[in-house]
Amino acid sequence: MATEQPKIQELTLEDVMGDRFGRYSKYIIQERALPDIRDGLKPVQRRILYAMNQDGNTFDKAFRKSAKSVGNVMGNFHPHGDSSIYEAMVRLSQDWKLREPLIEMHGNNGSMDGDPAAAMRYTEARLSKIAGEMLQDIDKKTVDMVLNFDDTEYEPTVLPARFPNLLVNGATGISAGYATEIPPHNLSEVIDAILFLMNHPKATLEDLMDFVKGPDFPTGGIIQGLAGIKQAYETGRGRIVVRSRTKIVPLKGNKAQIEVSEIPYEVNKAQLVKKIDEIRILKKIEGIAEIRDESDRQGLSVVIELKRDVNAEGILTYLLKNTDLQIAYNFNMVAIYHQRPEHVGLKTILAAYLEHQRDVVTRRTQFNLQKAADRQHIVQGLIKAMSILDQVIKTIRGSKDKKDAKQNLVSQFDFTEIQAEAIVTMQLYRLTNTDVTQLEKEAAELAKSIEAYQLILAEPKELDKVLRRELKAVQKAYPTNRLTEIQNEIQELKVKTEVVIPQEDVIVMISHDGYIKRTSLRSYSASEPDDNGLKDEDYPIYLAKNSTLDHLMMFTNMGHLIYRPIYEIADAKWKDTGEHISQTIGLADNERITWVYSFENLKATGKFLVATSDGYIKQTAFADYTPGRTYKTRASQFIKMKSDNASVVTVKYLPAAPTGTLILITQHGYGLRYDLSEIPTIGAKAVGVKSMDLRDDAIVRAAIAANDDVIAMITQRGSFKKMKVADLPITSRARRGVQVLRELKNNPHRVADYVLVANNANGVALDVLTDRGKHHSILNDDHPVSARYSNGSFVVDTDTEGEPVAMQIHPIPLTV
Numbered sequence: 110m111a112t113e114q115p116k117i118q119e120l121t122l123e124d125v126m127g128d129r130f131g132r133y134s135k136y137i138i139q140e141r142a143l144p145d146i147r148d149g150l151k152p153v154q155r156r157i158l159y160a161m162n163q164d165g166n167t168f169d170k171a172f173r174k175s176a177k178s179v180g181n182v183m184g185n186f187h188p189h190g191d192s193s194i195y196e197a198m199v200r201l202s203q204d205w206k207l208r209e210p211l212i213e214m215h216g217n218n219g220s221m222d223g224d225p226a227a228a229m230r231y232t233e234a235r236l237s238k239i240a241g242e243m244l245q246d247i248d249k250k251t252v253d254m255v256l257n258f259d260d261t262e263y264e265p266t267v268l269p270a271r272f273p274n275l276l277v278n279g280a281t282g283i284s285a286g287y288a289t290e291i292p293p294h295n296l297s298e299v300i301d302a303i304l305f306l307m308n309h310p311k312a313t314l315e316d317l318m319d320f321v322k323g324p325d326f327p328t329g330g331i332i333q334g335l336a337g338i339k340q341a342y343e344t345g346r347g348r349i350v351v352r353s354r355t356k357i358v359p360l361k362g363n364k365a366q367i368e369v370s371e372i373p374y375e376v377n378k379a380q381l382v383k384k385i386d387e388i389r390i391l392k393k394i395e396g397i398a399e400i401r402d403e404s405d406r407q408g409l410s411v412v413i414e415l416k417r418d419v420n421a422e423g424i425l426t427y428l429l430k431n432t433d434l435q436i437a438y439n440f441n442m443v444a445i446y447h448q449r450p451e452h453v454g455l456k457t458i459l460a461a462y463l464e465h466q467r468d469v470v471t472r473r474t475q476f477n478l479q480k481a482a483d484r485q486h487i488v489q490g491l492i493k494a495m496s497i498l499d500q501v502i503k504t505i506r507g508s509k510d511k512k513d514a515k516q517n518l519v520s521q522f523d524f525t526e527i528q529a530e531a532i533v534t535m536q537l538y539r540l541t542n543t544d545v546t547q548l549e550k551e552a553a554e555l556a557k558s559i560e561a562y563q564l565i566l567a568e569p570k571e572l573d574k575v576l577r578r579e580l581k582a583v584q585k586a587y588p589t590n591r592l593t594e595i596q597n598e599i600q601e602l603k604v605k606t607e608v609v610i611p612q613e614d615v616i617v618m619i620s621h622d623g624y625i626k627r628t629s630l631r632s633y634s635a636s637e638p639d640d641n642g643l644k645d646e647d648y649p650i651y652l653a654k655n656s657t658l659d660h661l662m663m664f665t666n667m668g669h670l671i672y673r674p675i676y677e678i679a680d681a682k683w684k685d686t687g688e689h690i691s692q693t694i695g696l697a698d699n700e701r702i703t704w705v706y707s708f709e710n711l712k713a714t715g716k717f718l719v720a721t722s723d724g725y726i727k728q729t730a731f732a733d734y735t736p737g738r739t740y741k742t743r744a745s746q747f748i749k750m751k752s753d754n755a756s757v758v759t760v761k762y763l764p765a766a767p768t769g770t771l772i773l774i775t776q777h778g779y780g781l782r783y784d785l786s787e788i789p790t791i792g793a794k795a796v797g798v799k800s801m802d803l804r805d806d807a808i809v810r811a812a813i814a815a816n817d818d819v820i821a822m823i824t825q826r827g828s829f830k831k832m833k834v835a836d837l838p839i840t841s842r843a844r845r846g847v848q849v850l851r852e853l854k855n856n857p858h859r860v861a862d863y864v865l866v867a868n869n870a871n872g873v874a875l876d877v878l879t880d881r882g883k884h885h886s887i888l889n890d891d892h893p894v895s896a897r898y899s900n901g902s903f904v905v906d907t908d909t910e911g912e913p914v915a916m917q918i919h920p921i922p923l924t925v
Contacts, residue, residue: 830901
């Protein structure tokens, strides 16, 4: 007795997993998720169409329950879940997914809103008329047939596909390692391209694109990006933009509405409407009053009603950019070509389809030829029998049975077995002269048909002539206009800030210690101005009414520029402190925001004058200080500091044509005055040029003065002095200057700060800040103008209040 082979094999997990997954991958690539390049169908779709055709469930018959068709498919060809078969059937019937639906369905077959179809027990279906073209001549051995899963029936490996379904209806699917995304196309355009390719096998892609302009989505819309289409048709991969078809309709009362009549392919309309409504509710943009879905049997219609006096174009641009009103569509044209998944271009798809059709026509012609030849053989036998009818009858009557009769006819009259069978089974009524005539006529027609079939098989040009005629017949039977417009370039969407941000006047405050906030006019008006939420020793350095669309530029004493659009500043009540600038941008311990300027836009044409304590000065164009990408987290440098202990003493914005002269005053009491034209305009990070001959001194401040202005200065000893600007002679840059204080041997005066006051200004109050955080107010009118060598008069008690460190003109209370 032979020993039995062991049934247990020892294999590594790696080998088993690799082998099994390889088989599984091959199965789902070839037999589930990817379409065949010839008929454009996945196996489940092909089986649905074939099963319904076998069942006689065609366009010219009554509708039948979908459940019956699903059962037939599942029981005979596709042993998988009924839900997956029904979902595939439903998709084949959806005219917003397929350019030419292959199934007609009665009942709820879903919607563009993503609603599911009704259960299959409720819906009825049948093949559409054009699906008949997919299955035409399938009974004439035009395609290979294989046994089904249980070897009880045969099913086709591909359909005859009398129109190029892969391009016309497109395909989408995901398998192992491959995915496919082929958009729908226009039937007439694709057939024109095939007809051209038949006549010009070496046609270029450009030639074919004269016919196939691009995808033609069932939902219409506008395609932008001809270069992306061309790339996809060349390589199988490409990107285009698909945009909704919209128009802005003016209404009464200076209002308008955006009407959407077509949306991009495979966009869920309900989700799109919901997204736009969320934008309205969350006020991501101002101006949308209402959104309504007014779609009905006549077609799609989504209406976005806008408020009075809003930028309709700007809102539409925002919606295109931020919702599925515009999407990017990525071609990924993968199909099964010669049993392998491949990225295919337009010419490859058309050539493969043409090859398939030539094969189908050849096979059909061979089938028809064989059938005609078989019939011709029988007809010839019948005609011969008619000519010797009496002898044939006599022979049959003298035979024992049918078999004997056949043998006698073969042996006595040289009939073939097939002819003898036809004679013995012939009905008596056909033994008339009329039938002889009909047989002779039929024989002549058969001879003519056989000659035509043989010519088609022998001459490729004749075969192409047949194919061309049939393709034109399909094109004529299913005329269709292009639904999707194609535009060459992808339009860049730039959303204007005023569309996204509601224009609103607000109060902006920036404090000496670096707190920043914006407040509504209502909150500011309802509070006391001094109740600003700041600590006692802190005070505002910038307080103004601005628009939310304005831009702030904040300059620090260490040469850093912080940019903020006002709408990005945290909104807070007037009584709240606000956020500290260090929450977003790190500054040094002794660094302070000292100068703040606001601008309506970032297109100002003026310049900034920048001066440092160690004697450098420059002008820089506004454009050089515009913000970069990282402005939210990083401050930019607006001047390079020459020494570590130097600081910026002045940042002054000068309009396009400034007037006046530059004044520099040092701590030791030297003043220099010269024309602005001596200061060069250089880049943002440059150090600048020498402003003054300092020696061991430091500049307190630089200012632009008119000739009749008055200089009001405070010294560290608390002395206040006023002098005329005209007392400083106009000289040139980088000089020592002239003394504006009398030098004392003991405890000399040092300039702490100064401001310029217009000569004719009345009631001006000056605020002096001491190193103890105390504020001392000086009325300008109470002090006369002094000579250049005067040291002024004492106004601040330094023993009780501290030494003065800064001075400013008392701000006029802000009114709203």
